[in-house]
Amino acid sequence: MRSDRSSAPLGLKIAAAAGLAFLHLPLLLIFVYAFTTEERSYQWPPPGLTLQWFAVTWNRPDVWQALGLSLKVAAISTVIAMILGTLCAAAVSRTKFFGRETISLLVILPIALPGIITGIALRSAFNLADIPFSTWTIILGHATFCVVVVYNNAVARFRRVSGSLVEASMDLGADGFQTFRHVILPNIGTALVAGGMLAFALSFDEVIVTTFTAGQQQTLPIWMLEELVRPRQRPVTNVVAMVVVLVTLLPILAAYYLTRDGDQIAGSGK
Amino acid sequence: MSLAQSSAILPERGGVRGSLSDTVWRKPTLLLLLMLAPPVLWLGIVYLGSLFALLLQSFFSIDEFSGLINREFTFKTYGELLRPSNIDIIVRTVSMAAMVTLAAAVVAFPIAYFAARYARGKWKALFYLGVMLPLWSSYLVKVYAWKLILAKEGILTWLFAKLHLTWLIEAWLSLPIVGGNSLSVSFTGTFVVFVYVWLPFMILPVQAALERVPQNLVEASSDLGATPAQTFRNVLFPLALPGIVAGSIFTFSLTLGDYIIPQIVGTSHLFIGQAVYAHQGTAGNIPLAAAFTVVPIVVMGFYLWGAKRMGAFNAL
Numbered sequence: 001m002r003s004d005r006s007s008a009p010l011g012l013k014i015a016a017a018a019g020l021a022f023l024h025l026p027l028l029l030i031f032v033y034a035f036t037t038e039e040r041s042y043q044w045p046p047p048g049l050t051l052q053w054f055a056v057t058w059n060r061p062d063v064w065q066a067l068g069l070s071l072k073v074a075a076i077s078t079v080i081a082m083i084l085g086t087l088c089a090a091a092v093s094r095t096k097f098f099g100r101e102t103i104s105l106l107v108i109l110p111i112a113l114p115g116i117i118t119g120i121a122l123r124s125a126f127n128l129a130d131i132p133f134s135t136w137t138i139i140l141g142h143a144t145f146c147v148v149v150v151y152n153n154a155v156a157r158f159r160r161v162s163g164s165l166v167e168a169s170m171d172l173g174a175d176g177f178q179t180f181r182h183v184i185l186p187n188i189g190t191a192l193v194a195g196g197m198l199a200f201a202l203s204f205d206e207v208i209v210t211t212f213t214a215g216q217q218q219t220l221p222i223w224m225l226e227e228l229v230r231p232r233q234r235p236v237t238n239v240v241a242m243v244v245v246l247v248t249l250l251p252i253l254a255a256y257y258l259t260r261d262g263d264q265i266a267g268s269g270k
Numbered sequence: 271m272s273l274a275q276s277s278a279i280l281p282e283r284g285g286v287r288g289s290l291s292d293t294v295w296r297k298p299t300l301l302l303l304l305m306l307a308p309p310v311l312w313l314g315i316v317y318l319g320s321l322f323a324l325l326l327q328s329f330f331s332i333d334e335f336s337g338l339i340n341r342e343f344t345f346k347t348y349g350e351l352l353r354p355s356n357i358d359i360i361v362r363t364v365s366m367a368a369m370v371t372l373a374a375a376v377v378a379f380p381i382a383y384f385a386a387r388y389a390r391g392k393w394k395a396l397f398y399l400g401v402m403l404p405l406w407s408s409y410l411v412k413v414y415a416w417k418l419i420l421a422k423e424g425i426l427t428w429l430f431a432k433l434h435l436t437w438l439i440e441a442w443l444s445l446p447i448v449g450g451n452s453l454s455v456s457f458t459g460t461f462v463v464f465v466y467v468w469l470p471f472m473i474l475p476v477q478a479a480l481e482r483v484p485q486n487l488v489e490a491s492s493d494l495g496a497t498p499a500q501t502f503r504n505v506l507f508p509l510a511l512p513g514i515v516a517g518s519i520f521t522f523s524l525t526l527g528d529y530i531i532p533q534i535v536g537t538s539h540l541f542i543g544q545a546v547y548a549h550q551g552t553a554g555n556i557p558l559a560a561a562f563t564v565v566p567i568v569v570m571g572f573y574l575w576g577a578k579r580m581g582a583f584n585a586l
Contacts, residue, residue, distance in 0.1 A: 005547060007388075007520060008384060008388040009498070012380055012383065012384055012388075013384070015380035015381075015384075016380045016381045016383075016384035016385070019377050019378070019381040019469075019563060020381060020397075020400050022377070022466065022469075023400065023401070023404040023466075023469060023470070024403075024404065025412070026415035026416060026466065027403075027404065027407060027415060028404035028411070029415055029418055029419065029425065030411060030414070030415050030418075033418055041421070041423050042417070042418045042423055042424050043423045043424075044418075044423065044424050044425040044427075044428045045425075045428065053501070060457070065424045080312075081271065083308070084308055084309040084312055084313075085309070087305045087306070087308055087309050088306065088309035088310075089307070090305055091302050091305040091306045095298065095302055096300075096455060097302060102523075103306070103309075103310065106310070106313050106314070106317075106318070107309070107313065108315055109313075109317070110313070112519070112523065112570075112574075113512035113523070113527070113567065113570065114523055114524065114526055114527015114528070114564070114566050114570075116527040116529055116544070116546055116547070116563065117321070117525055117527060117563045117566065117567065118317070118530070119318075120324060120546060120550055120559060120560070120563055121317075121320035121321045121323065121324040121563075122316075122320045123550065124320065124323050124324050124327050124517075124550075124556055124560065125319060125320035125323040125324070127556070128323050128327075133381070140316055143312070144313065144316055144317050145456055147309065147312075147313065149437070161412075170295060175287065175292075176290070176291035176295060177287060177289055177291060189447060198406070201406055202406075204408075205407075205408035205410065205411075207409065207410055207530065208527075208528075208529070208530065211547075221409075221410050224410045224411075224414070225530065226533050227418065228410065228413065228414055229533065229534065237414070241408075241410075241411045241414050243414075244408045244411050245407055245411055246404060248407055248408055249403065249407070252402060252403060252406045253399075256398075256399060256402065260395070
């Protein structure tokens with residue numbers, strides 16, 4: 001049909017392929033290092049391959065504790081972000097009102113300004129208000145910047161759901177709750193789940209804001225950060241890095257499959 | 271419970287749930303307020319509230335002898351911010367952000383252009399995932415991967431040795447400013463890691479902008495005798511520019527605020543983020559840390575203002 005489109009200039013092909021390779025090879029390297037027998041340096045090529053570090057990591061209580069805290073924080077933040085983000089998206093997309101643009105800006109701001117600003121702002125606020133650090137201070141920060149991810153996904157979907165569906169449902173005698181349960185929710189469901197998964201992934205590996213709101217607690221990224229600054233147990237870090245890649249990979253792939261029909265903008269505004 | 275109704279209007283619904291549902295349907299503004307209140311209250315109190323608290327603290331000052339924070343309004347901290355050593359930090363960070371942004375644009379363009387114009391069907395999905403996966407993978411793991419790559423005993427040194435190009439690395443490392451003891455403790459290393467970590471943020475908006483360029487514009491340009499280079503300069507580039515600017519908002523802002531990358535892969539010279547972190551942490555000088563964060567806010571304010579004038583927000 002359009003045969004002229006099928007062939008790209010060789011230079012462009014090479015540049016694009018090289019760019020993609022640049023994006024992916026470093027991540028693949030992580031997988032190799034998880035199996036290396038070398039424990040004192042980052043030697044390449046690995047002198048030998050072994051599975052022992054998986055067993056060592058499995059028996060480390062500090063890793064499990066950090067993982068547990070990370071999962072807990074991510075789960076609670078995701079729930080809060082899903083509620084707030086959906087409400088905000090519903091309000092912004094259903095009606096035009098004064099200050100609508102300001103609300104969108106307010107939602108996007110926590111992710112548009114550098115994370116360190118959000119972090120230190122929260123910390124100084126906790127300081128001024130004498131709030132001690134706890135799991136909840138971490139969640140407070142995470143939920144704040146996760147709202148935007150859910151919001152973006154939900155807004156994109158609400159735009160495609162026709163308002164007349166809601167009116168028809170009400171005309172047929174459903175009350176507001178029934179309409180929400182049987183008409184709105186099935187239509188926006190996948191977008192919400194996708195947004196929630198991205199929010200989970202975002203919260204699970206957030207470190208910049210967390211360093212300011214965690215106090216002495218260790219989430220998995222904080223545990224990794226300490227290992228990066230002062231490497232003490234490189235093999236365990238290698239294994240943890242690989243696991244983190246896998247744990248964040250799954251929700252992203254799932255979110256992609258849930259939103260791929262139509263709106264490609266899912267999560268584009270991380 | 272419902273009273274007899276003779277009109278065509280449905281009877282009122284009974285119960286708390288029914289009347290609630292009816293009230294909300296009759297007064298859409300009430301519903302709107304109910305929906306908006308939780309997110310606006312959350313973001314307003316938690317986020318704007320703390321931003322305001324931070325801004326407020328930048329007008330406090332620290333007593334140099336006792337180390338206590340003096341809660342009186344003063345510009346003293348901003349005076350401290352303008353010391354030459356701090357200006358150095360600001361200049362260093364802003365120029366790094368500018369270079370990272372430029373490099374990211376150059377690397378991103380071919381990927382975005384190929385994905386927008388030539389990739390179809392499966393390839394398109396592959397390209398999309400190929401950008402989304404690195405975008406969403408763990409930031410720390412990405413930095414860690416580069417620590418492995420750039421380490422003296424790491425894969426890059428090995429690769430260059432195999433290619434008999436070790437002299438090239440050594441020549442580069444002996445240069446002033448960009449050089450250093452090894453790649454992992456040089457500005458070159460910091461730069462490469464920054465470009466790597468923020469690259470997907472540049473690809474997505476550029477691709478979105480290029481998708482909107484009609485194919486026949488490019489064809490018309492070459493029909494009229496333009497070389498590919500001329501077509502790029504006079505047709506493609508101006509149309510892609512809003513996308514590049516939109517992407518640069520992310521690359522620029524993220525570089526300005528980052529304190530982990532220069533700490534893990536870099537020299538001992540500080541960046542704004544590290545200065546903020548150091549001042550609020552060990553030094554306990556929250557006012558100066560707060561004043562430091564005002565710098566990226568102001569820089570980004572101007573940047574966003576300029577970007578808006580170029581129409582970059584439509585490309586987001």
